[in-house]
Amino acid sequence: MKLPKELINGFIIFIAIGAYFIIMEFLGVADLYFLRLFNILFVFYGTQKTLKTNFNQGNTVLASNASSALKTSLTGVFLSILGLIAYSYFKGGEAYIKSLSKSFLFGGNPSVMNYSISLLFEGIVSAVIVTFILMLYWDTRYHTDKHGA
8 A cells, every 4th residue: 555645745744843853952952942943944845745746747737736735734744743742741741841832932831732732723824834835836837728838
C-alpha cells in the first residue's frame, strides 16, 4: 500500500519542525521567540514538494492542487501539535508550558491543552496562508484560459 504524497510530505514537515525545535532547545536558544517563526519554512517546503510532484505527474487542475497542498500543510500542523503535546508532557507538562509561555504570546498560566489549541489555530491559519501563497506562485504554470492555453 502506497501512502499518499500529502501524508508523506506532511510527515516530513512534522519531522523537520520537531528536529528544528529540539536543536533549538539543545543549543539553548528555544527562548528566542523570533527563531520560532522560521518553522513556517518547513511548511513551505513540504507543501511546495507536494505541488511540484502534482505538476510533474501532470495534475494541473488548480482546485485539486489547492486541496492537496492544504491537506499536506494541515497534516504537518496537526502532527506537530500532537508532537508538542507529547513532548510537553514528557518534559514536565504544565511546568514546561509555563517556561514556554514566558517568552511567547501567552500570559498567565496556560495549560498544555490551552497552549496547544492556541498554536493549533495559529498553525491552521499558517497552513491556509502558505497554501494560498504557493497556489498564487503555481497558478501561472497551470493551463487555463486566462494564461492563453
